[in-house]
Amino acid sequence: MSTNLSVPNPTPELIKVAENAKEASILLGQATNKQRCEVLIEMANALNDNADKILKANLVDIERSEKEGLNKSLLSRLQLTKNKLEGCIDGVLKVSNLADPIGNRQLHRKLDENLILERVTVPLGVLGVIFESRPDALIQIASLAVRSGNGALLKGGSEARATNQAIMDSLDIGLSKSNVGTGALSLLTTRQESLGLLHLNRFVNLIIPRGSNELVQFIQDNTRIPVLGHADGICHLYVDASVDIDKAISIALDSKIQYPAACNAIETLLIHEDVAEIFLKKSLPIFSNSGVTLKGDSKSQALGVKNPAIDLDWSTEYLDLILSIKIVSNVDEAIEHIRKYSSRHTEAIATNDKDVAEKFLRSVDSSGVYHNCSTRFADGFRYGFGAEVGISTQTLPPRGPVGLEGLVTYRYFLRGDSDLVKDFASGDRIFSHTDLPL
Structure with missing residues (x-):
């Protein structure tokens, strides 16, 4: 005890x-x-x-x-x-x-x-x-x-x-x-x-x-x-430079608002600086109409995000209609941010660049890493497990x-017929180690 x-x-x-x-x-x-x-x-x-x-x-x-x-x-x-x-x-x-x-x-x-x-x-x-x-x-x-x-x-x-x-x-x-x-x-x-x-x-x-x-x-x-188990569900979506903006917005919305109290809902949105202006211009009204409160770094605030994000926000699981936004210079900066703040639950990338996608999938050490789909798919029922x-x-x-x-x-089962280790130790018998059909 x-x-x-x-x-x-x-x-x-x-x-x-x-x-x-x-x-x-x-x-x-x-x-x-x-x-x-x-x-x-x-x-x-x-x-x-x-x-x-x-x-x-x-x-x-x-x-x-x-x-x-x-x-x-x-x-x-x-x-x-x-x-x-x-x-x-x-x-x-x-x-x-x-x-x-x-x-x-x-x-x-x-x-x-x-x-x-x-x-x-x-x-x-x-x-x-x-x-x-x-x-x-x-x-x-x-x-x-x-x-x-x-x-x-x-x-x-x-x-x-x-x-x-x-x-x-x-x-x-x-x-x-x-x-x-x-x-x-x-x-x-x-x-x-x-x-x-x-x-x-x-x-x-x-x-x-x-x-x-x-x-x-x-x-x-x-x-x-x-x-x-897991303690937190701090999940991320990274929107890459090579991306279909409308599809990326759809993925971000589903990942955040489909069920915000779930551990697989995103808490942070990372956006490549090359598409940040157009992404936010199109998405800010949509997020607002969906009731999502946005918190952003200085770069995203300059592009219309009203509320400032502080250091604590990057490591906060909101479980609510709140989303932190950060603008990054490339996929490497996105990966580095995820490594620092992620709870290793589920992360996603929205990109049309297959090489960038593969780099993201192989570099992010979370239990689920997705390409061009919502983080809300992290679920045993949706995986076909029946439940979890x-x-x-x-x-x-x-x-x-x-x-x-x-x-x-x-469990290991070993079936023999009066077999002794000393017979193998003396060299009288030799292990064959032959694999049989399962």
């Missing part, structure tokens, strides 16, 4: 919940692909049957959170519309149709006669997921956990407590109709439980935080359990939107 004194130890009740999730995850991991898919279908049916109850609970959360002064971006994430809920349910079904991530043989090698080595994918075990505001995240994570044979302890923010409970009640109905998975998912409801979760390294194999920079940093500093448990900006895999493949590990 961790000895960090800033976090209380888990209660006996929480330890029991974790033990149950661990036991259930073992059974779920040994279930057939068909059985796990059937669980997801039952979960989707239960969510659909209880849709009205879930949406009514969400209205309760919205009204309470508005009275409590929850900020605009978190309110946006908290809201669960009918269309969004239908999309989540469709995502559960899509996850059930994805290829089975368990039992894939990645390596098959004959070390010597009758000594066969395999590397095979297996579930991680139990996920601990702490998320703020977004009740749709509960549905996504639960479906991915079950499909990948993992248990999950799920802790949502207090602002979404009614919605999360209504969703969890529905998921439990789906789980109860199957012979596998019962007890694999548990909803934690108190701050004490979320803090105690950080100590459960005997039972929890991975923690996935989805929320503010402060939340992620706190979790990373207070647990021995591996943590997957979150986005990871770390260098080691999994990286970017994390779907099923990021929720499995692998």
Whole structure:
């Protein structure tokens, strides 16, 4: 157990919940692909049957959170519309149709006669997921956990407590109709439980935080359990000299206003000095009509951007209709700015010059780097993963939107017949290391 004194130890009740999730995850991991898919279908049916109850609970959360002064971006994430809920349910079904991530043989090698080595994918075990505001995240994570044979302890923010409970009640109905998975998912409801979760390294194999920079940093500093996630989503779009201005404006608008509270919305727009005047002349009225507040460096202010940008703006995740603008002399200056201020989430370039595009794609070290398209495509559902448990900006895999493949590990199986290392050490036997068909 961790000895960090800033976090209380888990209660006996929480330890029991974790033990149950661990036991259930073992059974779920040994279930057939068909059985796990059937669980997801039952979960989707239960969510659909209880849709009205879930949406009514969400209205309760919205009204309470508005009275409590929850900020605009978190309110946006908290809201669960009918269309969004239908999309989540469709995502559960899509996850059930994805290829089975368990039992894939990645390596098959004959070390010597009758000594066969395999590397095979297996579930991680139990996920601990702490998320703020977004009740749709509960549905996504639960479906991915079950499909990948993992248990999950799920802790949502207090602002979404009614919605999360209504969703969890529905998921439990789906789980109860199957012979596998019962007890694999548990909803934690108190701050004490979320803090105690950080100590459960005997039972929890991975923690996935989805929320503010402060939340992620706190979790990373207070647990021995591996943590997957990202703190900030400071994303950039660079508009190059060789560009179709109208297309670049469209990309910038979609990247900023399609859903400004998302972590993959751009916070900074970098513009090549050769096209800055014409780009801003055409785009400033459009940004203004879209409700976007612009902050600019001295060069962009001289071209019509009203508000000054200070140093802090370049490293700020607004999660709102606010956009910082900087004019740069070339792609190298744009890349250097991104290296300095980016959170390594998602960056994009708008250009017709393929050489410049390739330089940008190969030089920017973020989990997603795009050419001539919106940063809002950084999403597991849009990537065809069915859903995602979150986005990871770390260098080691999994990286970017994390779907099923990021929720499995692998195990080495070695099958022999009374084989001994001393026979190889003495030279009586020699390794053949022959690769066999997967």
